[in-house]
Amino acid sequence: MSAYRTCVAILALVLLQAFPAWTEPLARAQMSELVVPPYSLGDPLNDRGVWTLLNSGGAEAGYVFETGELAPLPGFSGVPINLFVMLDSEGRFIDVRLIEHNEPIFVSGLGEAPFHAFFEQYAGLSISSSIVVGTPYGDGRGESSLVYLDGVTKATASVRIAHESILAATLAVAREKMRGLAADTAARPDPELVIDLTWDDLLAEHLVARRTVTNAEADAAFAETIWADDDPEAGEKPEETYLGLWAVDIGPPSIARAVLSNGTFAELQRFLELSPEVEPFLLIDTGRHGLVSDEFVRNTAPDRIYLEQDGLPVALRDADLIVELADGVPDGTAMILRTDRRLGFDPAREWTLQVQAVREHGMFQPEIGSVMFEVTHATDERFFLRDGSAEPTPPWLEAIRNRLFDLVVLVVFLAVLGAVLFVGMNRLAVLERFTPLRLGILGFVIVFVGWWGQGQLSIVTVLATLRSAVEGGSLAYLIYDPFSLLIWVATIIGFVLWGRGFFCGWLCPFGAMQEFMHHLGARMRLPRIDPPARWDRRLKAIKYVLLAGLVVTVFVAPDHVDTAAEIEPFKTAVTVYFLREWYYVLYAGFWLGLGLFLFKGFCRYVCPLGAFMAIGGLLRGRDWIARRAECGDPCQLCRVRCKYGAIGKRGKIEYSECFQCLDCVTIHQDIKQCVPLVLAARQARNGVAAK
Known part of the structure; x- marks a missing residue:
């Protein structure tokens, strides 16, 4: 506990004395140099x-x-x-x-x-x-x-x-x-405005943009170019529709309800609840243009549709929603696109939608030609509100949607693992194949959570969050990596249920690598390094000193924080797959190699993130490892078997050093290993024999 008190005292001292200001704009001399x-x-x-x-x-x-x-x-x-x-x-x-x-x-x-x-x-x-x-x-x-x-x-x-x-x-x-435009607050749809509208009402009130291009008009646009005769269908059926474009701003709920089926409207509203800064558009093409090319990939920027306002481009992106239209709405190719009002788009002012028509000339390596057909529109101001000041919402939804599959897999994994450990830990620990099962889970953590998902947590995030909290800065950067954020959430929940063990024992990719090295060393019958208890306690204090040093660095020399945080080999081993300068690789390799002889030495003695996890583990609300009166006196089996040195001589669990390997749980539940259970069984047999 002395290490805890020392670290907390240093943290408190730094927080009281550190008042760094935000970076000021560069001075004239500095700007001139650039x-x-x-x-x-x-x-x-x-x-x-x-x-x-x-x-x-x-x-x-x-x-x-x-x-x-x-x-x-x-x-x-x-x-x-x-x-x-x-x-x-x-x-x-x-x-x-x-x-x-x-x-x-x-x-x-x-x-x-x-x-x-x-x-x-x-x-x-x-x-x-x-x-x-x-x-x-x-x-x-x-x-x-x-x-x-x-x-x-x-x-x-x-x-x-x-x-x-x-x-x-x-x-x-x-x-x-x-452009001489005032930087007014952009309008946003009024969620309280409810007007019963139909498609005919939208047309009558000019709430829909319309542009029709016939095949003949498309041919005329390419006239006197090498692409003039490269669309035979246009020449054969000149009066048929090439582009039958309808465009509707469906940010206002009343307009959206008039053009979308009930199911699509409900899905759109859920989408907008998660990302209220988005302005969605419904596009319908009743011609043969089709809005996008065959190579278009959903949830990306459309490759043949462009939006402008005030002569400046407005970024568009597919909303990746399945579109079902309301009765009476023209049938055709339909899609919902979205833009971001935080980048200056004002839905209540005039905007221009452009659709690109493309033709190819030649058989091999054809030349590409294109023309633009556009329509200008402005949605009635009455459907929008303007606040006195815009409160930007962090763009976290896009990050979530881009990694939706990974996040679903991670949620399922965390939920199952957490449930098993909370409800069925004792049954899990006594399984005959527990060790292969645990290694299988750790292998998944290395490959999926670490290398694939890039979910290795780092002390850098803790330090950045601390700095932002002290300076009054935003924590919005966390949502740009929802995968890691979800692991942080699980870790914090784990603090309450188990202490540091849930993350350090099950979710840390680099810790999992060290555990694999331990089993490899055992298979190779390599000699083991087991520091005496007194030195083990002293070495465990190092990580708290390193954590305190990093916290001080945040406020004393913030530009050097990331360099100092290289004490963690996580980036080398996980983030960049060991593809770094040789000295970084050598450093990470040293700790993994040491794992052949010393059980998870980095985790136990050096890891500043582990020190933070141990402090966070003070939130633990229960002693989840069962103990018997005989534990520690006279039985010392669990303490001797504990590779982390997390069990005291009296049998008490030191949860700040427990990595949830469940070895002691296995012993406690096993009538063939637990000494009190073995003695009780022997006495029972002797009593039966005496009768």
Whole structure:
């Protein structure tokens, strides 16, 4: 307990004395150093890091700004990724560079180079383009107007946060400075407005956008080009419909109810409850265009549909909802798309929907040609509300939906494992094949939770959360990784039920690796290292000292936190599959190799996350390991067998060091191993024999 008190005292001291402020915008001299020639820095436009950009002749040529002040989306370290952006007067990116970040995957995982390389892709791109992170589907021959940026493997979430920060900050500057638009709060659907509407009512009140293109009109759009004769069906049936487009903003519930079946309407409302910042659109095509290409993948950006407002692009994404239409609504290809009001889209102002028509010319490596058909629309203001100030909602739904299958598997695994351990632990521990079963579960944890799901928890998250809590920052970065967040939730529940043992014994991928190394060493009959009890106690205190040191580092030298957190070999062994510099691999390999001789040495003596888990385990509400009066006096079998040294001489369980291996539970339940049970059985037999 002395280690606990020491650690808690240090934590309290740091929290009382640390009052760091948010990072201020860069000073003029610092911004000037980042501006690339022949441009130079002009005058500041506000106190949020926006400056004018001057050309070589001293005339205004665009804008220079930081994203941290304009779009402070928190990264995985709990603080925003701050980027430097140079934008010309035509809305093209001149340069995008990284100013400051603390993303763990780059700081102490992949290195900085991939992150810097990602931002180099923005130069020359226009904010009028629909820029997305990812790769084109199908053959990628360029028939879509989407502009794709190559992401960074294993860092998708961090890259997406950075990309959203750039877009949000850039569009904010463009709307306010380049288009002369006021940065008003966007309208949002009024959930209390109930109007009984039908499809005919929508048409009569101009609440539906309509655009019809015949085959003849499509042919005319391609006239005098090499693609003029590349659609035989258009020539054979000129009066038939090529594109019969209906577009409806279904954010307002009254409008949505008029166009959707009851089942689809209910599903849409559940979707919007989870993600209230989304504005959904229903599109119907009664022609043969079909809205999207054959290569389109659901839940991604549509490859032939684009939305603009004020001449600037609005990001669209498939809502991945099965659409059933209400009676009376035109039948055709239907889909629901969604956009994000937090990026500046105002559903109550005029917007333009564009649909791309594509033709191919030639048999081998055909040339791709396209034209745009568009329709402009604005939904009546009476269906919307405008607040005095917008309260942004973190974009967590997309992260959940992108990993829905993994999350379902994880939920089932955690629920089954938790239920078995809570209800049937004693029966589980006495199974003849318990050890192979446990190793099977740990193998699943390594492969699915660790390598596949990237769910290895880290002390970095704890430190980032602590920093955000003290500074009053947002914890929204946690939802960008819902897989790990779910494991955190299970771990915290485990604190109450079992202490630290649920995570450290069953859910930690690196801990599972060490346990496998222990069994391998036993199979190889390698010598065992068992420190004496006195040294074992001293060595266990090291992890608390390391945890306290990391907490101090958060406030004294925050830029070095991720470097200091490399005391954990988790990123090397789990996050990047040992694909790192040799010294990181050697360090991780050392602890795994030591596991052949010393049972889970890193977990027991060094792991700062384990120290945090032990402190969290003080929330434990019960002693879940049954004991008998004879435990400890005279019976010492459980204490001798405990590889963690978590049982005292008097038989008391030290739950702060218990990893829930269940070895002592197995002994306690086994009439062939538990000494009190063996003696009781022997006395019973002797009594029967005496009679």
